Structures are given as C-alpha cells and as structure tokens.
Amino acid sequence: MAGKKNSAAQPCPVARGVDLVGDRWALLIVRDAFDGVRRFGDFQRNLGVARNILADRLRMLVDAGILASQPASDGSAYQEYVLTPKGDDLFPVIVALRRWGERHLFAAGEAHSVLVRRDTGEAAGDLALRTAGGEQLSASDVYVKKVADGPGPR
Template structure:
C-alpha cells in the first residue's frame, strides 16, 4: 500500500485518510475486523485476496496503529489482529460507506447484508452528521475552512 504523497505534509484530513485507508483491501480488512475476523487465514478466506497483498495491508495497518498484532487468544502459535482505538474510530466511516452503498448500489428489494444491534438484532438507524447540540446537518450547511498557505 505505497503512499503517493507525504501524507504528513498534506493539510487535508480527507487526503491523509484516503492515503492510509482508501485502498479497497484496507477498508475490507477493517470491515472484517469489526465483524470479528482476527486471523490471517480467516481474512484471506473471507476476502479472497492474495497472500502478499493481505500481508502488506495488515503490516501497514499495524504500523499505522489501526490494528494491533497479538498472540492468539486460544494459546496457539498464531497471531491475531485486533482493532486499536484508532481502528475503532473508523466505525463511522465503514457505516457511512455501507449506508451509501445500500442507498445507491442495490435495486429496491434486492437482498444485502444489514447492520444490526448485537443485543437486540434490530437494524441500526440512519447515520447523520450533527452539530455539538444535536442538530442534523447536510452538506449544503457546511464548508471546509482551508489552511492558509504557509501556516
């Protein structure tokens, strides 16, 4: 997952984020980690990704602090990959992509996976950007304040 730019010099948070997790395999690894996948072989079987690509993406995600590698919880010689706090913070990103895909990439009534609450099995509600006092915002109600050159 070679970076095209020096992401630390990029003043745009979106560009920095895309440089790190904008790759298809990186996002799908993170998605699967949220679903409880922890072992290399399980990621590979579920994703159908080549071993060398998976190894590269896992290494990068660990180096960047999104995943942590730890000894297997069952005491075997395997390693497991778990989401760190930084990785857990990607949950709204994954959910936003899911919601966009549900809305725009499936025909009405076409079956697809559904995000549900673990404790009740009830579908999760819509994701919305809100102000600090809870008011929902649309894209037209926001703008990006750019960093001044040389700042």
C-alpha cells in the same frame, strides 16, 4: 502500495486519511475486523486476496496503529489482529460506506447484509452529522475552512 502519493504533509484530513485507509483491501480488512475476523487465514478466506497483498496491508495497518498484532486468544502459536482505539474510530467510515452502498448500489428489494444491534437484533439507524446541540447537518450547511483561511483546530 507502490506509486502512492504520501499526503502526510498536506493540511487536508481527508487526503491523509485516504492515504492510509483509502485502499480497497485496507478498508475491507477493517470491515472484517469489525465483524470479528482476527487471523490471517480467515481474512484471506473472506476477502480472496493474495497472501502478499494481505500481508502488506496488515503490516501497514499495524504500523499505522489501526490494528494490533497479538498472540492468539486460544493459546495457539498463531497471531491475531485486533482493532485498536484508533481502528475503532473508523467504524463510522465503514458504516457510511455501507449506507451509501445500500442507497445507491442495490436495486429496490435486492437482498444485502444488514447492520443490526447485538442486544436487540433491531436494524441500526442512519448516520447523521450533528451539531453539538443535536441539530442534523447536510453538506449545504457546512464548509471546509482551509488552513490559508486563518487559524483552525490544532
């Protein structure tokens, strides 16, 4: 991804995260991986992305430890891409984007895909940021303590 600023030295977790997975194709690859897509050709068919861009993003996601490349589960000569635990941790990010899109990018009653529980088929509920005690928090309830503000989590 030419021209992209590397934020690895920045003390902001958002900047570092966006530097890695803030690209449209990277996020859509991760979304498809959560949906069970594993092979290069399947990613390409689902996304309609050029082969060189897909190869670049898959390589980047593997190098970052978000996806792992492994021999195909069916014993063929193909490779498959699977989410690692680091990749699994992106699930709330994908769901948050989904929920935001549902709220703000669809007209009332407009059809769209729905996130449902595998075991019951019931629609999944909303995401919420909560305290350790379970209290729901909004943006107005929190602030970011900058590194310059003093010691923070390491």
